[in-house]
Amino acid sequence: MRALRANMGVTPHRYLMDQRLQQAKALLRLDSRTIAEVATEIGFVNAGHFARAFKRHLGVSPTEWQRQS
Numbered sequence: 001m002r003a004l005r006a007n008m009g010v011t012p013h014r015y016l017m018d019q020r021l022q023q024a025k026a027l028l029r030l031d032s033r034t035i036a037e038v039a040t041e042i043g044f045v046n047a048g049h050f051a052r053a054f055k056r057h058l059g060v061s062p063t064e065w066q067r068q069s
Contacts, residue, residue, distance in 0.1 A: 021057055024050070028066045035062045 008015055020042045027038045039050030054062045
């Protein structure tokens with residue numbers, strides 16, 4: 001864990017979350033999948049948890065982000 005933080009400047013959890021949210025943004029942009037389908041595909045337990053994490057890290061909800069893209 002310390003090596004990742006030293007090399008990447010973020011904790012392992014933050015790094016993994018960033019990767020998952022980047023994948024989510026790509027899926028939301030390219031596909032006509034629902035928020036729940038994207039949440040499940042990238043490993044969240046449910047759409048609510050995904051939506052909260054998305055908004056906390058990116059500042060907008062997945063639905064808002066999908067509309068803007």
